[in-house]
Amino acid sequence: MVDPRISVINQRLSGIKRIVAVSSGKGGVGKSVVATALALLLVKEGCRVGLFDLDFTGPSTHIILGVPKGVEPKEEKGLVPPTFDGLTYMSLVYFVGDNPAPLRGVDVSNALIELLSVTQWGELDFLVIDMPPGIGDPVLDLVRLVERI
Amino acid sequence: MHEWALAEAILASAKQVAEQESLKEVTEVTIKVGELQQVEPPILRFALTQMKTDLFRNAKFHILKINSTLKCRVCATKWQFNLKKLDKATAEAIHFVPEASHSFIKCPKCGSPDFEIINGRGVWLQNIKGVKHNG
Numbered sequence: 001m002v003d004p005r006i007s008v009i010n011q012r013l014s015g016i017k018r019i020v021a022v023s024s025g026k027g028g029v030g031k032s033v034v035a036t037a038l039a040l041l042l043v044k045e046g047c048r049v050g051l052f053d054l055d056f057t058g059p060s061t062h063i064i065l066g067v068p069k070g071v072e073p074k075e076e077k078g079l080v081p082p083t084f085d086g087l088t089y090m091s092l093v094y095f096v097g098d099n100p101a102p103l104r105g106v107d108v109s110n111a112l113i114e115l116l117s118v119t120q121w122g123e124l125d126f127l128v129i130d131m132p133p134g135i136g137d138p139v140l141d142l143v144r145l146v147e148r149i
Numbered sequence: 150m151h152e153w154a155l156a157e158a159i160l161a162s163a164k165q166v167a168e169q170e171s172l173k174e175v176t177e178v179t180i181k182v183g184e185l186q187q188v189e190p191p192i193l194r195f196a197l198t199q200m201k202t203d204l205f206r207n208a209k210f211h212i213l214k215i216n217s218t219l220k221c222r223v224c225a226t227k228w229q230f231n232l233k234k235l236d237k238a239t240a241e242a243i244h245f246v247p248e249a250s251h252s253f254i255k256c257p258k259c260g261s262p263d264f265e266i267i268n269g270r271g272v273w274l275q276n277i278k279g280v281k282h283n284g
Contacts, residue, residue, distance in 0.1 A: 001273040001274060001275050002162050002166065002273065002274040003162075003271065003273060003274075004155070004159045004161070004162035004163075004272060004273070004274050005158050005271075006162075007158055007161040007162040007165055008154070008157055008158045008161055011161070077151065077153040077154055077157070078151050078153065078154035079151065079154075079245065092246065092249075094242075095242040095246045095249040095252075096242065096249050096252040096253075097252075099252035099253065100262075101248070101249070101251060101252050102252075103251055104263075107248045107251060108248075110247070110248055110270070110271070111246050111248035114247070117154065118151060118154050118245065120154075
């Protein structure tokens, strides 16, 4: 059997000029702050920017950004992430809210593939990805699946 | 995953397989859809017929729904996902990202959120049939 999601991931990202993954070998070093600040600075420079929080077990960019409650992606042949303050923003928190997400490696991989394959980013100059800490399953999956990382 | 995004992925995937197998036409596509995905087969079928290319001009799309089995990793209890027990927002979250279920569903016996989705997760291209190029 073939997982059809894989075949559309790079097509979903094809309208993005440059993908910047903010990563590090350990947690708690400031990746989310750097990713969010970078994304906002690029918006300030007049670029079209997306921010993708893929740190599923500890998402925090929605708190740094102050994403208001009730904001959610729109269904349009997939999911179109909302844009506010000029920034197009996608995160697992739209789906799990404030609840903890106790995910094992295989679940993290599946959630990551699901969001990569369903999110319609459209045309962007930059997509900044807030990566999970370390070099475990999700980071290896991203390197495997996203050709331009 | 949304039905239209899903249809696009299924057709892209089936096209890749057809090219690998040197098929000039695809006549049948069988798709497995897990219960957790809460996909509406009529919408998926409609999306497939609207988006299909010439390669699939006479193709029949078979959509098989697979019931869910969840198994607790702590006490080994098995149970089935029950959509009726969930509010609309939760059901929709699981529809888009089935792993969101770990934030809302717990083992009915011991209450652990650490369970395995044995069956009923995801969408799979099970097989395709078609006509090969001559020679």
